Amino acid sequence: MKAIEVERLSKAFHTKRKAAGFRGSLRALVRPEIQLVEALREVSFAMEEGELLGFIGPNGAGKSTTIKILTGILHPSGGQARVLGLVPWQERTRLAFQLGSVFGQRPQLWYHLPAIDTFLLFGEIYEVERRTLSRRIEELAEIFAIGDLLDIPARKLSLGQRMRCEVAASLLHRPRLLLLDEPSIGLDVVAKQRLRQAIRRLNEQEGVSVLLTSHDAGDIEALCRRVIIVNHGQIVFDDQVAALKKRYLRTKHVEARYAEPLAPDFRVEGAEVLRQEEGEVVLSFDAGRTPAGAIVEQLSGAGSLLDLAIAEPALEEVIREIYQEAGQPGGTPP
Amino acid sequence: MRKTLAKYWAICRTQLVHSLSYPADLCSRSLTIALFLWIFAHLWEAAYQSAGQERIAGLSPRDTLWYLMIAEVIVLSRPRLSGAIAEGVKEGSIAYLLNRPYNFLLYQVGVGLGDSALRLAGNVLAGGAITWYLVGPPPDLGHWALVVPALAGAWAIDCCIGAMIGLLAFVAEEVSAFEWIYSKLTLILGGLLVPLDFFPVWLRDMAAHLPFAYIVYGPARAFVDPDLGRFLPLFAGQVCWLAALGGLLWLGYRRSVAHLNINGG
Numbered sequence: 001m002k003a004i005e006v007e008r009l010s011k012a013f014h015t016k017r018k019a020a021g022f023r024g025s026l027r028a029l030v031r032p033e034i035q036l037v038e039a040l041r042e043v044s045f046a047m048e049e050g051e052l053l054g055f056i057g058p059n060g061a062g063k064s065t066t067i068k069i070l071t072g073i074l075h076p077s078g079g080q081a082r083v084l085g086l087v088p089w090q091e092r093t094r095l096a097f098q099l100g101s102v103f104g105q106r107p108q109l110w111y112h113l114p115a116i117d118t119f120l121l122f123g124e125i126y127e128v129e130r131r132t133l134s135r136r137i138e139e140l141a142e143i144f145a146i147g148d149l150l151d152i153p154a155r156k157l158s159l160g161q162r163m164r165c166e167v168a169a170s171l172l173h174r175p176r177l178l179l180l181d182e183p184s185i186g187l188d189v190v191a192k193q194r195l196r197q198a199i200r201r202l203n204e205q206e207g208v209s210v211l212l213t214s215h216d217a218g219d220i221e222a223l224c225r226r227v228i229i230v231n232h233g234q235i236v237f238d239d240q241v242a243a244l245k246k247r248y249l250r251t252k253h254v255e256a257r258y259a260e261p262l263a264p265d266f267r268v269e270g271a272e273v274l275r276q277e278e279g280e281v282v283l284s285f286d287a288g289r290t291p292a293g294a295i296v297e298q299l300s301g302a303g304s305l306l307d308l309a310i311a312e313p314a315l316e317e318v319i320r321e322i323y324q325e326a327g328q329p330g331g332t333p334p
Numbered sequence: 335m336r337k338t339l340a341k342y343w344a345i346c347r348t349q350l351v352h353s354l355s356y357p358a359d360l361c362s363r364s365l366t367i368a369l370f371l372w373i374f375a376h377l378w379e380a381a382y383q384s385a386g387q388e389r390i391a392g393l394s395p396r397d398t399l400w401y402l403m404i405a406e407v408i409v410l411s412r413p414r415l416s417g418a419i420a421e422g423v424k425e426g427s428i429a430y431l432l433n434r435p436y437n438f439l440l441y442q443v444g445v446g447l448g449d450s451a452l453r454l455a456g457n458v459l460a461g462g463a464i465t466w467y468l469v470g471p472p473p474d475l476g477h478w479a480l481v482v483p484a485l486a487g488a489w490a491i492d493c494c495i496g497a498m499i500g501l502l503a504f505v506a507e508e509v510s511a512f513e514w515i516y517s518k519l520t521l522i523l524g525g526l527l528v529p530l531d532f533f534p535v536w537l538r539d540m541a542a543h544l545p546f547a548y549i550v551y552g553p554a555r556a557f558v559d560p561d562l563g564r565f566l567p568l569f570a571g572q573v574c575w576l577a578a579l580g581g582l583l584w585l586g587y588r589r590s591v592a593h594l595n596i597n598g599g
Contacts, residue, residue, distance in 0.1 A: 071433040075592055096435040106430045110348060112355035117348060124344035125434055127337045 002082070003177050003209040004047040004070060009079035011040040011065050011233075039065040041233040042079065049084075049176070052203050052210045054224035054241070056217075058323050062233040063213045067179050070211075071101060084176055097126060100175035100208075102166050104182035109154040115165040116150040119172060126173035133172065140168040144198045160191025164198065171202065177209045178202075184219050196222045217319055229322055237322060244318060250288045253311045254295060256281050259304035268298045279306075341436055342444040349448025364456035367406050368464045374402050375468045391531035396469040397558040398529065403465040404554035405526050408485060411454040412492050413446025416516075419500025420509045432591070439587055442500075443493055450489075473558050480565045484553035487572035492549050494579035497587075504590040519544075525551030545575045 017035050018028040040062045047053050057063050068074040070083050072092030081088060086095045102108070109118045116137070123133035141147040144164040149157060157165065163183055170178065180199070184192045200223060202208050214220060220227050220241060227244055229237035237244060254271070258279035266276060270290030271283040285295050292310060299305060353360070382388075382395050393401065419442060422428035432438055465472075472478070499512045506512075521527050524546035530538045541547050552568040 068429055073429045073432045074594060092433070093435050096433055099433065101430075101433055103430055106427060108430065110352050112352050113348070117351065121344050121348045124341050125436055127341070127435070 001049050001085070002046050003049045003051065003084060004045070004211065005080075005082045006046070006066075006070075007044050007080045008042040009040055009044070009066070009069065009081055010038070010042055010077045011062075011069060011074065012036055012038045012077045038233050040069075040076070043230070043233070043235055044079075045228055045235060045238055047209065047211065049209050050203070050207045051226065052200075052212065052224050054220035054227035055211055055213045055230070056215070056220060056227060056319065057213075057230035061230045063230055064181060065233075066230070067101075067181055067211070067213065071095070071099060071179065097173065098176045099179065100170035100173070100177070101179040102163075102170045102181065102183050104163070104180075104185040107154070107162065107166065108169060109162065109165060111155050112153055114151045114153050115146070115157075115169070118154070118165075118169055119150070122169055122172050128173055136172055136174070140171055143201055144168045145194065158191075160187050160194065163187060163191070163195060167195065167198065171208070174206070175208065177211070180210060180212045180214075182214055183212070184214060184216050192216070192218065199223060229319065231323055250286050251284055252287050252292065254283045254285065254299070255307075255309045255311070256283070256299045256305060257307040258302070259306055262303060266302065268295060268302075271295055271298075279303075342440055345436075345441055345444035346448040346451075349445045350451050353449050353452050360452055360456050363410065363453055364460035367403075367410055367457045367461040370406055371399065371403055371461055371464050372468070375399055375465075378402075391529070393529060393531060393558070394473075397473055399465055399469045400472045401529050401554045401558050403461045404481070404557045405524075405550045407454065407457045407461055408488055408550055408553060409520060409524075409526055411450050411457050412489055413443065413450045413496070415442050415446050415493050415496035416499035416509060416513050418442055418445065419497060420503035423500070423503035424507060428594075432594075438591075439497055439583070442497065446493065447489075474560050478557070478560060480560065480562075481553055481557050484556055484565065484568055484572070487569065487576065488549040488553050491545050491572060491575050491579060494576065494583045495545065498579070498583050501583075501586050501590050504593070520546050520550060523547065524549055525554065529555065531555070543571075545579065548572050548575055 013036075014034050015037050016028065017033040018024050043062070043066065055063055055066070065074065069076050069081060070088055072083075072088035072090075072095055075089045083095055084098050086098075088095055109115055110121075119137055120133070122128075123130070128136065137150075141150065144167065146161070146164050146168055149161050149165060154162060154165070167178075167180070167183060178199075183199075184195060187195065196219065199210060199212075203210055203223075210223075212219060212223060225240055225242075227237070227239070227241050228235055229244075239247075253274075258281075261278045262276060262281060264276075266273065266281065268283055268285075271285035273281060274284055275282040283295070285292075296308065296310075299308060378395055378398050382390065388394060390398075419428075422431065428438070431441060434441075495516060499509050499516060502509050502512055523541040523544055525541070530541050530547060530551045533541065542551070548568065548571050552571065556564045556568055
């Protein structure tokens with residue numbers, strides 16, 4: 001069964017524009033300038049139940065709008081969507097019982113209260129029996145390692161601790177689909193790692209479908225097999241993370257270290273020397289044109305080779321390249 | 335039904351516990367009502383002395399101060415829905431409350447009541463104590479229990495108007511002007527500043543039929559004159575206004591949510 005089915009989904013809204021300064025304000029009062037903003041333009045995609053799908057894009061790309069339509073908060077201007085078989089904006093309350101959501105920038109824990117109070121409140125809101133709720137809290141406390149944190153007021157928790165509690169709170173009612181909107185924002189490396197482990201474990205053990213938006217390519221790389229990239233309200237990429245790298249990671253960097261210094265006019269056919277210093281050289285080559293083997297063969301024959309490393313650009317660079325490509329006039333989605 | 339009620343009771347209870355985090359705020363608010371009533375006591379003492387009468391429009395100075403005490407308790411303790419809803423609309427945080435299995439408006443009422451409960455207790459204690467000290471015990475405590483449903487009706491009407499003002503943020507974004515107008519209407523036509531009995535007859539008769547009077551004047555006047563003949567029309571009027579304003583609110587809410595655009599992405 002599909003967890004999410006979206007077909008030609010569009011959302012447009014009107015927004016007021018105002019020129020700077022006093023004159024601009026006066027003009028806006030007399031003759032307001034209204035602009036039509038197309039937040040989503042005929043977006044279509046599907047997500048299988050149990051899948052962990054990355055949904056990324058730059059600010060203003062349409063990620064949050066999509067999530068808000070999928071939770072039934074926003075009504076679309078056009079198109080169709082079904083989440084767990086329900087039309088979100090028509091059956092919002094029914095759907096809410098099967099959805100969990102975490103918005104990294106909007107805490108849901110009550111600020112002055114310990115997390116356990118919010119957990120008990122959510123238990124009532126989602127109509128979970130008290131005994132079932134107690135067992136569930138124990139399970140989640142173990143998965144998210146928050147057993148010792150439940151009695152501490154939310155305001156006194158570190159960001160990483162709070163975010164683990166936030167995600168746990170959204171899972172109390174055993175949702176079938178979890179929507180995570182930038183859950184790792186502001187977290188340090190260790191906190192990110194712990195959160196990712198817990199999300200992966202829940203996905204594997206309980207089969208919870210997870211739609212994850214993040215500005216951190218590391219989240220996507222660590223958790224998702226498939227990724228959708230949106231930009232300017234359109235999907236510009238929808239495939240496996242591995243395919244994303246394969247398609248865009250054409251330029252590779254090679255670092256080689258030799259026992260003795262290389263000749264000043266050292267060259268490798270099919271590659272460009274970026275840096276050369278004593279016995280060390282850094283090259284770049286287009287893997288689509290020149291096979292890596294040919295480069296390695298030339299480097300091996302150039303002297304006494306001590307070390308060789310071929311590096312791929314980070315996923316972040318790839319994503320940046322896609323954003324730039326799609327953002328340029330004439331830039332087309334792949 | 336039981337689960338639904340438990341849900342809103344849990345929301346109210348959680349907010350009540352949350353409000354306990356601000357004891358200084360609670361105490362200072364309670365002192366405010368004491369200060370207001372002390373000023374009112376001296377103002378009305380002077381007014382009665384200059385009029386040279388023991389009763390004006392059937393109210394003695396003691397009746398008037400107890401009336402003002404109840405009126406102040408109602409207004410100072412009421413749930414503040416307009417600000418909470420308008421803030422949510424402006425900031426976009428309404429989106430994060432709408433995706434849960436409850437009615438958004440009833441959620442706001444639950445939170446508002448939880449927030450009001452302690453203020454109510456503090457205002458009744460502080461306001462009651464100073465009024466008792468200044469003018470003696472209330473005129474008649476025979477039917478005081480009937481004030482409780484009258485207060486519930488008053489707050490229910492106030493919640494409807496407050497929520498409608500809050501929802502105006504969908505259209506106007508800034509609602510402080512509407513809040514100001516509403517507070518002044520309550521102050522004058524609701525009888526918060528002066529009991530409606532002291533108004534000219536034509537103005538009293540007109541104001542008495544408006545919702546503001548059913549929020550402040552009705553319950554406060556019934557407290558100082560606790561007669562069933564006064565309570566029954568009060569309850570009937572409150573039910574009518576509640577039905578009319580509740581219906582309008584529901585229509586406005588449905589329309590607002592259907593045309594929701596979220597600020598901030």
